[in-house]
Amino acid sequence: MPVYMLYGFRWPRAGFTGIRVYIVLHNLEEATAEYLQQPLTTSLLLSSFQKTEAGIIDRLPQLQFIEQYDPEDTSDDAVSKPYAYVGAKVLSIPEAGGAPSGETSWTPEEIFKESPLDDKEAEALVELRDKYAAGERIGWYIVYNGDPERWFPPDEEEEGDMEGFEEDEEGGEDGDGEGGMRVIRRRRRRRRLLLLR
Known part of the structure; x- marks a missing residue:
């Protein structure tokens, strides 16, 4: 049940450049618009972006899609948040005791000792954000996902x-x-x- 610290932006699910429209327009039939962190969906999205935005994606080799999810939340909003996260740099804080040192925390110096991205990566991230999530802030986000391999019943x-x-x-x-x-x-x-x- 990791907590992710990522450098990137939020990608809305709704809207003309949002996740749902992207999946429909690019005919990604097996993708789940409501949970991008699902492995098949991640793979399909990365392959699609590689075809449509190769110049950007080639400069973002560590690109990941991260979801916020709390399995203890039983509200109607719990299943699908209004956005997912697009991370150019993602650090995962494992469950207690899961880190090699036995600790699950970092000091600010460890995280911010250098820019998270080089100039090419930073430029590519801005281009990707401007195309698909214009107006969203690029920066550090802390995201909790209580079940990254979330199972859901078939329709x-x-x-x-x-x-x-x-x-x-x-x-x-x-x-x-x-x-x-x-x-x-x-x-x-x-x-x-x-x-x-």
Whole structure:
């Protein structure tokens, strides 16, 4: 259950340049707009940015997406915060006793002894922020995530959609006819578009 100290910016989920629209526009069907830290989503986003923003991403080799999540929070807002964090530099404070020295704290001198980014990285981070989160502050953030590998139950509607569609031994689809999986993908895409409204 780490606490992250990251240098970067907040990326809103809503809005024309927000996370949800980015995922829909770039057809990242398997990505979860509500939890970017999920490994598949992180991978899909980084691959997409590598295609669309290679000049920026190549200068940000340690780019990570971090989520704030408290598993003890049972409010309606707990599942999805209005933004995720884009970190060019991320330090993870492990659970007590998890650090090699047995300590889970740093002194300000350790963190701020030098600029977190070189000039090329800093310039790239500003470019990325200006394109996708204009107006957001670039700086240090402390973010708690009580369950980075957060599990969530499958969507009941999606499970119902999958009935009758099973992969055969050659990896093709069985079911109610050709293109059945495309129908399911279209339904997922339609649900994502409804979230944007």
